[in-house]
Amino acid sequence: MSKIALITGATSGIGYAIAEELVSRGQQVVITGRDQERVDAATAKLGPRASGVRADVASAADMDALYSHVAEHHGHLDAVFANAASGHHSVLGAITDEEFERTFSVNVRGVLYTVQKALPLMRSGSSITIIGSTASIHPPYGMGLYGGAKAAIRNFLRSWIQDTKGSGIRMNVLSPGAVDTESLREALAKAFGADGVAAQLEAMGAGSPIGRISAPREIATVAAFLASDDAGFVHGVELFVDGGMAQV
């Protein structure tokens, strides 16, 4: 029987690439996002092995409805990818309550909801992968809220692998460096103008030991590995997939 995976925030970027990779391996995927039209478009593009549910990870009601849908249609989950998150620039001295609330409600509470509410649907041999970021240990200038949130979820895991001892459920954090997604290109275009995007991507890549930034699929294949039986003894780690960036 084909495996069934849930990926939050998979209407674009890394989440979509993970869904595409799993579908290409014959697995079934349930994807989420906050926008029904984007959910429908991504689901259609992924094909018949995919289904989509509109759900905001920061909303307990949305996440309860999502997992009721999964329980009704699939009965269980083999893999969960807590991917949905967002970040923005805000320097200490100018951080607002609204920015704190927004970052921590999606990036931290959203991960808690995604993982905790999934547990009743998971059985021995299944896995949870949380998408972190190199910002957990190397937050760029002005990314303190985002880096703080990514450090928090990494530390959740140190506790959660103890809390779930004996369940047979593996949990890991996959932390990418810069990934060439539409959202990164949009953010760079906003900051440096459309003409500055290519130079900025080049400069970001040049700063890493491998000399370039990654493609979404290079993150997705590692995510697929972490959820596979080949990673059966990988548990509780933060795996940096960043061309060496966070190690120097």
Ligand SMILES: NC(=O)c1ccc[n+]([C@@H]2O[C@H](COP(=O)([O-])OP(=O)(O)OC[C@H]3O[C@@H](n4cnc5c(N)ncnc54)[C@H](OP(=O)(O)O)[C@@H]3O)[C@@H](O)[C@H]2O)c1
């Ligand atoms: N791109 C990078 O360079 C990079 C580097 C390191 C780590 N990461 C991490 O990788 C993950 C994915 O990032 P990405 O760059 O692929 O982002 P992205 O392209 O902006 O995609 C984010 C996805 O999440 C959805 N989403 C956002 N907020 C949501 C919410 N509250 N509830 C449900 N879905 C939500 C978005 O759809 P809607 O907006 O329609 O809801 C979209 O499908 C994040 O955890 C991010 O921190 C990214």
